[in-house]
Amino acid sequence: xxxxxxxxxxxxxxxxxxxxxxxLAVLGSLGALPPDPGLGLAGLGVALALITAGLLASTFHLGxxxxxxxxxxxxxxxxxxxxxxxxxxxxxPALVFAGGxxxxxxxxxxxxxxxxLTALLAVVTVCCTAMIYASLKPIPQWRNRWVMPxxxxxxxxxxxxxxxxxxxxxxxxxxxANAIAVLGLVVAALVKLAYWxxxxxxxxxxxxxxxxxxxGVAQARLLERPHTEENYLQKExxxxxxxxxxxxxxxxxxxxxxxxxxVLVVLASSVPAxxxxxxxxxxxxxxxxxxxxxxxxxxxxxxxxxxxxxGAATV
Amino acid sequence: xxxxxxxxxxxxxGLVIDLDTCVGCHACAVACKEWNDGGHMxxxxxxxxxxxxxxxxxxxxxxxxxxxxxxxCGGGPATTRTLHFPRSCLHCEQPxxxxxxxxxxxxxxAEDGIVLVDEDKCIGCxxxxxxxxxxxxxxxxxxxxxxxxxxxxxxxxNQNLPPAERQPACVMVCPTSARHxxxxxxxxxGVSRLVAERGGVDLMPDLGYQPTNKYLPxxxxxxxxxxxxxxxxxxxxxxxxxxxxxxxxxxxx
Numbered sequence: 001x002x003x004x005x006x007x008x009x010x011x012x013x014x015x016x017x018x019x020x021x022x023x024l025a026v027l028g029s030l031g032a033l034p035p036d037p038g039l040g041l042a043g044l045g046v047a048l049a050l051i052t053a054g055l056l057a058s059t060f061h062l063g064x065x066x067x068x069x070x071x072x073x074x075x076x077x078x079x080x081x082x083x084x085x086x087x088x089x090x091x092x093p094a095l096v097f098a099g100g101x102x103x104x105x106x107x108x109x110x111x112x113x114x115x116x117l118t119a120l121l122a123v124v125t126v127c128c129t130a131m132i133y134a135s136l137k138p139i140p141q142w143r144n145r146w147v148m149p150x151x152x153x154x155x156x157x158x159x160x161x162x163x164x165x166x167x168x169x170x171x172x173x174x175x176x177a178n179a180i181a182v183l184g185l186v187v188a189a190l191v192k193l194a195y196w197x198x199x200x201x202x203x204x205x206x207x208x209x210x211x212x213x214x215x216g217v218a219q220a221r222l223l224e225r226p227h228t229e230e231n232y233l234q235k236e237x238x239x240x241x242x243x244x245x246x247x248x249x250x251x252x253x254x255x256x257x258x259x260x261x262x263v264l265v266v267l268a269s270s271v272p273a274x275x276x277x278x279x280x281x282x283x284x285x286x287x288x289x290x291x292x293x294x295x296x297x298x299x300x301x302x303x304x305x306x307x308x309x310x311g312a313a314t315v
Numbered sequence: 316x317x318x319x320x321x322x323x324x325x326x327x328x329g330l331v332i333d334l335d336t337c338v339g340c341h342a343c344a345v346a347c348k349e350w351n352d353g354g355h356m357x358x359x360x361x362x363x364x365x366x367x368x369x370x371x372x373x374x375x376x377x378x379x380x381x382x383x384x385x386x387x388c389g390g391g392p393a394t395t396r397t398l399h400f401p402r403s404c405l406h407c408e409q410p411x412x413x414x415x416x417x418x419x420x421x422x423x424x425a426e427d428g429i430v431l432v433d434e435d436k437c438i439g440c441x442x443x444x445x446x447x448x449x450x451x452x453x454x455x456x457x458x459x460x461x462x463x464x465x466x467x468x469x470x471x472x473n474q475n476l477p478p479a480e481r482q483p484a485c486v487m488v489c490p491t492s493a494r495h496x497x498x499x500x501x502x503x504x505g506v507s508r509l510v511a512e513r514g515g516v517d518l519m520p521d522l523g524y525q526p527t528n529k530y531l532p533x534x535x536x537x538x539x540x541x542x543x544x545x546x547x548x549x550x551x552x553x554x555x556x557x558x559x560x561x562x563x564x565x566x567x568x
Contacts, residue, residue, distance in 0.1 A: 001445070013531045051455035063439020074317045080442055081417035137411060137522050138448035144374055206448075206519050208380070213516040213530040218382040223397060226344070226376035228367050234451045236441065241334025250547075305519065306450035309378050309402060 001241040003172065003299035006061040006228045011129055012056025012158070012291045014087075015151060018122040019159020021047035021090075023180065025122070027163075028107035029115035032176050032314055039170040040101035046162060048094060055087055060233075079135055083128035090121035126155045133298075138305040139314065141298075146195035152297075153191040154291055157184035161287045162264055165280040171273055178269045185287070190257035192212060192294060196250060197302065204314035211308035222311045237304040241297070249297055255291010317416045319409070320425040327428045327500035328466055329406050329527035330486065331509055335534045337493040339377055339399030343485035346374040347403070347464075350484035355469045356434065360457040372453045374464040375403040375485055382533075398533060401494070404451035404464035404527035405518065406430050412443035412452060412463075418556070420461075427465045428500070428527055437461055448522050471496070499527050 014056070024043045027033040029303040059065040072088070081101070093114045100111030107115060128149035133142040160181040167177035209220040241249075261283035268276035303315045352359045353373055363370035378400045406423075410430050413421045420436035421443050423429070432452075434444075437460040444452040444461060451461045467483035470476060480487060486496040497506035506529075509515065515529035 014379075021432075061360035061440075063454070063456075064437065067436070067438045069437060070419070071440070074417050077317045077414040078442075080415065080440065087537065110558045118369045132415075132442070135411075135415070137524075138446070171421055173396050203522070209382070210519050210521075212378075212380055212382075212398065213518050214382060214398075214532060215519075216385070217532065218384050220380045220382045220398070222378065223381045223514065224400075225339075226378050228372075229370060231370065232444075234373070236444065236454070237450070304445070305448040305522070309450060 001299045001302040001304060002236050003296045004061050005143050006057050006294060008295045010054045010058035012054075012288070012295050013030055013050045013057065013153075013238050015129070015155035016158040016162060016288070017050030017052075017054060017127050018090075018293070019048045019155035019157070019184075020162045021051065021094060021159070022119040022122040023156065023159050023163050025094070025115040026178065027118040027173070027180075028101055029112040031107070032050070033107075033167075033173040035105050035107045036170055036172040037102050037105060038074075039166060039172045040098065042170065044078065044094070044098040044101065046166070047099070047159070048091075049230045051090075067245070078197070079128050079131040083125060083132060084130055085268065086121055086125040090118060091127055093117040093121065119315075121158060123152060123155075126152050139302050140202060141302040143201045144190065144195075144198055146198050146201065149191045150188075150195050154294065155189040157181075157188035158287050160184035161261060161265070161280070161284045165277070165284050166266070168273065168277045168280045170266065172267070174273075174276075178265050181265045181283075185258050185262045185265070189254060192253065193256075195303075205309060206305050207314050208308045208312065211305065221313070222309070231309050233306050234310055237306050238310060239300055242302040246297060246301055249293055253290045253297070256286050257294060259288075261286045261290070317413050317421060317519070319413065321425055322428060322500070323360065323425045324427065325407075325497050325500045326426065327408070327527045328497070329428070329499045329506070329529070330403070330466075330483065331349055331495040331497070331499075331506045331515060331529045331531060332401055333493040333513075333531040334398055334490045335493075335496070335531060337399040337401060337402060338491055339379055339397075340490060342376050342488045342490060343401055343494060344373060344375040344377055346484040346488035348373055350467060351465065354467070356462050357460065357463045358458075360455050362457065362471075367368065370456050370461050372455070374451075374462070375401060375459065377401045383404055383562065396533065396536075396538070401485075402449065402451075403528075404466070405528040406525070407462075407468060408525035408527060409523055410447040415446040417440050417442070429468055430463070431465060431468065432461055432463055434458070434460045448519055448524065466496075474530075500527065 057066050071081055071084050075085045096114040097111055097118050100106050127148055130148040134147040136142050164177045164181040167173045175277045209215045209218055210218055264283035268279040305315045308315055348359055359372040363369055380398045383395045383400045406428055410423055413423050418436050418438055420433045439459040441454055450522045452461050471481050482496045486510050495506050497504045499506055510529045514530050517526050544545040
């Protein structure tokens with residue numbers, strides 16, 4: 001599948017934002033983080049800014065962005081529509097929770113309730129994003145049980161590294177924030193490894209013969225395409241990445257996106273605050289770039305059954 | 316509404332495509348382009364049509380495959396054949412292209428099962444084209460909307476056309492009558508009988524889309540002995556005998 005920059009940016013930044021929002025909401029509501037107004041303003045501000053920027057980025061690839069409001073109408077059947085509806089529904093409780101934390105200095109009582117609701121909606125919104133992909137039957141690399149855990153784990157891991165950095169900057173709750181970042185990075189790395197293993201070992205869902213209705217009766221091989229130049233289907237769904245590049249990028253994601261940030265967060269826990277902030281900033285940069293590369297691979301390595309009509313032997 | 320409404324009439328309009336007689340002439344693709352460029356989902360934009368990288372929207376594309384039976388004659392060049400494969404929207408009974416649409420622009424008509432796009436509601440997110448395993452939908456970068464086969468909805472009900480011409484353009488034009496149009500929901504219709512007689516198949520049925528359009532697989536080749544060179548036939552090399560032998564074989568197929 002063609003890795004469109006706007007969709008990659010959207011899913012990574014909004015995932016990051018929802019991850020940070022969910023963690024702040026849960027830790028704040030539990031009282032694990034003190035309602036420090038600086039951390040609240042910066043943390044919830046960054047989370048909502050990332051979410052909003054991501055949602056806006058998602059409209060850039062539309063043919064008619066001015067009609068985007070229509071996408072809220074078909075939530076009964078469409079995961080894309082559900083994602084939009086839940087994204088909007090998550091704003092009011094998030095704003096109530098943020099108001100309580102920043103203005104009233106409270107994250108208990110009704111504000112804790114708003115916090116739990118915020119966290120729930122944030123995670124469910126990320127699940128909807130994942131389901132947009134996981135519901136597409138023609139793409140086996142997307143329609144499998146590891147896609148939703150991958151989206152949620154990556155959102156929480158990237159959000160957790162953001163939280164660790166902000167906790168370091170404001171000197172509040174550094175211990176729990178760093179611990180959660182370490183846990184998030186480990187879980188995300190394991191889920192991505194499991195996902196890669198799955199797509200390597202899963203049996204193909206169709207052959208070229210199946211695509212032309214001769215499955216089981218004959219073998220088929222494309223002889224001639226219908227046209228000399230690439231068409232929309234090939235540009236959009238025929239994207240391929242060389243195996244050796246994919247392997248290299250996976251190693252980069254594992255080392256630069258998960259491993260190195262993990263080491264930096266651990267180091268940051270045992271050095272003076274002034275130094276640790278720089279280490280955490282570096283960790284965030286690594287995680288963010290790793291997440292972008294991982295999402296690019298998620299698209300680039302996805303094969304669509306339509307490629308069977310254009311030369312692929314199996315999908 | 317993108318939820319699939321229960322079919323109220325039982326009518327399932329669609330195509331039956333005979334892979335045995337299709338000769339891959341692309342006439343159906345050209346006729347489709349010609350009609351639909353001014354039809355319901357017009358225009359079928361072409362970008363750089365006479366340049367080095369022509370790019371455009373087509374509802375119908377004809378692929379050529381090399382096929383070989385997996386069992387039977389033992390393989391080898393004698394059993395290899397070229398198969399021309401016209402590909403267009405199958406107007407599925409479970410069209411995920413419709414259910415994934417976030418705006419309700421994509422819909423399946425309850426009265427006859429035709430899958431259409433409301434160009435005024437389409438936001439151009441392209442998700443429907445990802446959800447179609449068969450590559451039936453093509454995006455028009457010029458209009459910023461998705462386009463697809465309409466089953467010539469503007470021909471088949473068109474009161475301004477003589478009844479005989481109320482068929483999709485691709486069916487009208489096919490020089491070998493490899494394309495048939497009709498109601499696949501009616502077991503007694505011509506197309507349904509054709510599917511029953513010839514063992515019509517669905518494309519990639521395991522994916523669960525339940526296509527309405529059916530494909531008729533190529534017929535079995537004549538037995539090897541029947542296809543023996545003419546010189547070996549009774550009558551030897553005599554031209555009259557050979558001609559009779561040829562006529563006999565042709566008529567007895």
